[in-house]
Amino acid sequence: MDKEIKSNLVLAVVLIFFSVLLLFVIIPSQINEPGYIKSKYLSPAFVPRVFTIYLGFIALVLFFRSVSHLKKSSSKKESQSSEIETPTEAGLQGQWIAVFIWISCCFFILAVEFFGFLIPSILFLGALMVFFGQKKWLLVLSIMVLVPLLLYLFLHDIAQVQFPKGIFFS
Amino acid sequence: MADHLLLGFQLFFQWKVLLSMVSGVSTGIVIGALPGMTVVMAVSLALPFTFYMEPVVAISFLLGIYKAGVYGGSISAVLIGTPGTPASAATIMDGYAMTRKGLAKKALDMSLYASVISDFLSDIITVLAAIQIAHLALMIGPVEFFTIIIFSLTIIAAVSGKSLIKGLISGGLGLLLATVGMDSLYGVTRFTFGNINLTGGFNIIPVLIGLFAIPEMIMQLKEKKLHPEKTTIIDTDVVVSTQENRITWKEFKGVFRTILRGSIIGSVIGIIPGVGAAPAAFINYSRSKKVSKHPEEYGSGSLEGVAAAESGNNGVCGPTLIPLLTLGIPGDKTTAVLLGAFVIQGLTPGPLLFQKHIDIIYGIFIAMLVINVFVFGIGKIALKWAARISHVPKEIMFSVVFILCAFGSYASNNLLFDVWVMVIVGGVGYLMLISGLPQAPFVIAFILSPLFENGLRRSLIMSQGDLTVFVTQPIALAFILLTLFSVIFIVWGKKKESALPEEE
Numbered sequence: 001m002d003k004e005i006k007s008n009l010v011l012a013v014v015l016i017f018f019s020v021l022l023l024f025v026i027i028p029s030q031i032n033e034p035g036y037i038k039s040k041y042l043s044p045a046f047v048p049r050v051f052t053i054y055l056g057f058i059a060l061v062l063f064f065r066s067v068s069h070l071k072k073s074s075s076k077k078e079s080q081s082s083e084i085e086t087p088t089e090a091g092l093q094g095q096w097i098a099v100f101i102w103i104s105c106c107f108f109i110l111a112v113e114f115f116g117f118l119i120p121s122i123l124f125l126g127a128l129m130v131f132f133g134q135k136k137w138l139l140v141l142s143i144m145v146l147v148p149l150l151l152y153l154f155l156h157d158i159a160q161v162q163f164p165k166g167i168f169f170s
Numbered sequence: 171m172a173d174h175l176l177l178g179f180q181l182f183f184q185w186k187v188l189l190s191m192v193s194g195v196s197t198g199i200v201i202g203a204l205p206g207m208t209v210v211m212a213v214s215l216a217l218p219f220t221f222y223m224e225p226v227v228a229i230s231f232l233l234g235i236y237k238a239g240v241y242g243g244s245i246s247a248v249l250i251g252t253p254g255t256p257a258s259a260a261t262i263m264d265g266y267a268m269t270r271k272g273l274a275k276k277a278l279d280m281s282l283y284a285s286v287i288s289d290f291l292s293d294i295i296t297v298l299a300a301i302q303i304a305h306l307a308l309m310i311g312p313v314e315f316f317t318i319i320i321f322s323l324t325i326i327a328a329v330s331g332k333s334l335i336k337g338l339i340s341g342g343l344g345l346l347l348a349t350v351g352m353d354s355l356y357g358v359t360r361f362t363f364g365n366i367n368l369t370g371g372f373n374i375i376p377v378l379i380g381l382f383a384i385p386e387m388i389m390q391l392k393e394k395k396l397h398p399e400k401t402t403i404i405d406t407d408v409v410v411s412t413q414e415n416r417i418t419w420k421e422f423k424g425v426f427r428t429i430l431r432g433s434i435i436g437s438v439i440g441i442i443p444g445v446g447a448a449p450a451a452f453i454n455y456s457r458s459k460k461v462s463k464h465p466e467e468y469g470s471g472s473l474e475g476v477a478a479a480e481s482g483n484n485g486v487c488g489p490t491l492i493p494l495l496t497l498g499i500p501g502d503k504t505t506a507v508l509l510g511a512f513v514i515q516g517l518t519p520g521p522l523l524f525q526k527h528i529d530i531i532y533g534i535f536i537a538m539l540v541i542n543v544f545v546f547g548i549g550k551i552a553l554k555w556a557a558r559i560s561h562v563p564k565e566i567m568f569s570v571v572f573i574l575c576a577f578g579s580y581a582s583n584n585l586l587f588d589v590w591v592m593v594i595v596g597g598v599g600y601l602m603l604i605s606g607l608p609q610a611p612f613v614i615a616f617i618l619s620p621l622f623e624n625g626l627r628r629s630l631i632m633s634q635g636d637l638t639v640f641v642t643q644p645i646a647l648a649f650i651l652l653t654l655f656s657v658i659f660i661v662w663g664k665k666k667e668s669a670l671p672e673e674e
Contacts, residue, residue: 004606011605015339022346031360039635044353044360047623051349055342062335097392098600105384105572105593112586117577125573132394132565139566147570151577159207159215161581 005069012063019056023049104128116166121148178532181226187537190227194234195544199552201235202242205252205379205571205578209239210503217511225515226533232511233538236504237289237487238545240447244281244480245552249274249559250571252383256374257447257483259613260455262382263329264468264475271471274560275415275553280473281480282549283422284429288481290542291433292440293488297535300492308497310442312632313639316625317649318442319618322449324653327660328456329610331469334660337611340602344615345622347372354620355627367587375582376592377616379575384596385603387568394564401563417473425477428458432478436485441492443501447483448617452610454482460659488538494519495531 031045040046104124111120126144134140155161181187194216201212212235220228243255248265261281268277310318323341330337350361351371362368393400432454439450458478459468468475491508493499498520500506512519517527524531559567579592602609633639641647 007605011339011607026361030363032358034356034358037356039630041630041635041637042355042627044356044358047626048346048349048360051342051345051619055339055346058335058338058342062339065335094392094396097395098388101388101391102384102593102597102600105596108576109586109589109593112576112589117580121573121576125569128391128569128572129565132391132569133398134563134565143566143570148573148577151574155577155581159211159581162584163580164586 002070002073005066005073008062009066009070012059012066015059016056016063019052019059022052023056027052112164112166114167117163118148118152121152174528174532175536177529178534178536181529181533182536182540184227186224186227187230187533190223190231191234191537191541191544192548194231195238195541195548198235198238198240199242199245199545199548202239203245203254203556205246205250205254205383205575207578207581208255208375209236209243209257210507211582212239213504213507217507217514220511221514225512225517225527225530226537228511228515229508229534230537230541232508233534234541234544236508237484237538237541238548240484240487241282241285241289241480241545241549243483244285245278245556248277248281248476249556250383250567251386252571252575253378255447256378256613256617257451257486258479259378259382259448259610260329260451260479260482261476263455263610264470264472264479266386267469267471268473268476269560272560273415273471275557276417276473277471277476278553278557279417280425280476282546282553283417284425284432284477284480285484286542286546286549287429288433288436289484289487289545290539291430292437292485293535293538293542295433295437296488296492296538300496309645311643312625312628313643314645314649315442315444316622316629317640317646317653318445319622319625321649321653321656322445322453322618323615323622324656324660325449325452325456325614326611327657328459329452329469329608329614331608333606333608336607340607340609341611341615343607344612345619347377347612348616348619349623354624367585371620372591372616373583373585373588374617376579376588377595378613379579380592380595381599381602381609381613383571383575384593385599385609387572388596388600389603390564390568402561421473425474428454428462428474428477429481431458432481433485436482436487437489439482440486440489440501443493443499444621446502446617447486449614450486451479451483452614454478454485491538495523495534496521 027045027048031048033043033045037043104127108120108124111124122144125148126140129140129144152163156163197216198209198212201207202209213232216232216235220231223231239255240257243253243258244261244265246252246254247258247261248269251262251266251269253259253262265277265281268274326337326341327334330340348371350368352359352369359369432450435454435457436447436450439445439447439453455468455475455478458474459465462468462472462474464472464474490501490505493501494505494509496519498509498518500509509519512523517523517530575592576589579588580586582588599609602612629639630637639646640650
């Protein structure tokens with residue numbers, strides 16, 4: 001419970017900061033408001049401003065609610081024996097695995113830029129299946145070749161999708 | 171009308187029409203089920219094949235792709251938690267939850283029944299009242315349109331899950347993300363940071379895939395690494411019997427009212443140009459949850475939830491054609507492509523089409539109704555095999571899903587940038603998942619944001635900046651009042667909900 005309140009508090013602070021940044025820095029620098037627009041409602045920055053103010057307001061509500069919940073929870077804790085919440089080893093390991101998967105997806109796209117779609121797809125698909133525990137090599141081999149190849153042929157030859165050839169092959 | 175029907179039957183009963191419907195429906199189901207491949211893309215790709223076909227054959231072929239494609243999106247939504255098309259984003263909430271409980275076949279069957287019945291009923295509405303309904307569509311101007319979108323945004327509350335505030339935050343982020351790109355009124359770029367790929371804004375396909383498929387892939391593969399003994403996506407160790415995986419007559423009767431409601435809501439949304447199937451699915455989902463006897467089951471594998479989402483999105487298919495056929499106005503991208511198909515055939519949709527080629531119109535109407543039978547038959551055959559996907563080992567299924575998503579994201583716009591968007595939004599989606607921010611409000615807001623902005627600005631141009639225009643038009647005022655009642659009802663309901671544990 002305490003952990004959730006604290007994570008809500010962090011989320012609220014991040015969003016308030018984000019809203020302020022948007023409102024005073026990003027919107028003025030990223031949206032050019034033509035001088036000939038007389039009504040402020042018709043300005044291209046009007047709707048983004050409204051949405052930003054809305055987001056900031058909701059984040060403020062979350063902030064005050066979290067602070068009040070935190071106060072309540074700490075006063076309850078004083079009367080009870082305190083329990084120290086520590087992240088479990090499996091939880092931490094899980095987050096590292098998540099980061100690893102996400103980064104490997106980014107490397108896959110980088111590889112596509114260099115080698116085109118087909119080869120990185122075959123290799124990445126095979127690597128993912130083996131890394132996450134598939135041991136039947138014949139199954140891995142057939143899936144890693146057939147799925148990207150069939151998709152590539154269908155999209156390239158029937159749907160006329162032009163795939164990047166990759167820097168090394170163009 | 172009987173004479174016209176007879177003429178229509180003469181045009182319809184040809185082997186070429188039946189063959190075109192079968193091939194259209196089969197193509198539509200396959201393309202709809204592939205994440206990233208949209209119905210618009212499928213219909214556009216099929217358009218050149220219709221050049222040498224007769225009008226009824228050509229339109230039946232394209233309609234088959236359209237209707238089956240909208241339905242097909244639910245297959246991947248149910249089985250892998252990734253919407254095949256944006257229209258099936260709402261189906262994930264309960265469909266995928268059912269798959270994880272080992273009830274994939276039941277969820278798939280329900281999505282098929284709800285889609286076909288709702289589509290059929292809305293087609294009947296289209297056939298019987300096309301011209302009358304078209305006049306209704308003409309009454310919806312920018313002001314009314316804007317208030318309808320405002321009302322639609324209240325759905326966010328219904329799909330917010332445990333925390334309304336987090337749902338509203340998620341919605342706010344979706345609203346903001348959709349403002350990236352060129353402003354539709356003055357052509358001014360917004361939040362592009364000099365990146366030319368952002369000029370057109372974020373493409374909905376990679377955003378949707380990134381938000382739903384990538385976090386699920388990360389979660390499942392992470393789970394597989396930590397607990398290698400859990401081989402498939404099915405959560406429970408309890409074996410679900412074949413009997414439990416079947417929809418009983420009692421269950422079907424229980425959701426029929428929801429399907430009927432979806433058909434009506436879909437029909438109303440369908441005639442309004444520019445709204446589309448995804449908001450219709452969410453509106454019916456939200457409405458059905460409000461009136462359901464078991465609203466607590468929504469989001470955790472409710473059969474009624476699947477029926478609500480699917481009947482809402484498929485209910486749009488028939489009536490979307492009303493503005494096109496009767497007034498010559500394409501309501502969305504798919505009907506714009508269909509308009510092209512009519513023009514290729516030398517036909518100009520509009521009032522004159524009903525006078526000069528009424529036989530073709532009735533031939534198309536009959537085809538519209540019969541296509542549903544084909545969607546049911548071919549869908550039923552496809553589902554027999556599709557349901558087995560839930561038993562595929564996680565490491566195979568989600569690795570293949572990633573490759574499918576990467577190809578799909580790229581193919582949606584022929585841009586590698588979209589694959590980057592998919593992965594980056596996927597990372598954000600994962601962070602949202604672990605911090606308890608629901609994804610559905612984000613998607614609804616992302617879809618409705620451009621409609622909201624266009625409606626607001628067009629209304630204000632018309633009224634020369636006068637904000638009272640939203641309360642002086644009767645239809646607009648009705649929707650503003652509905653929105654207010656809805657908000658009061660939601661806040662009251664949430665207060666009551668949060669007070670319950672304290673009372674206990």
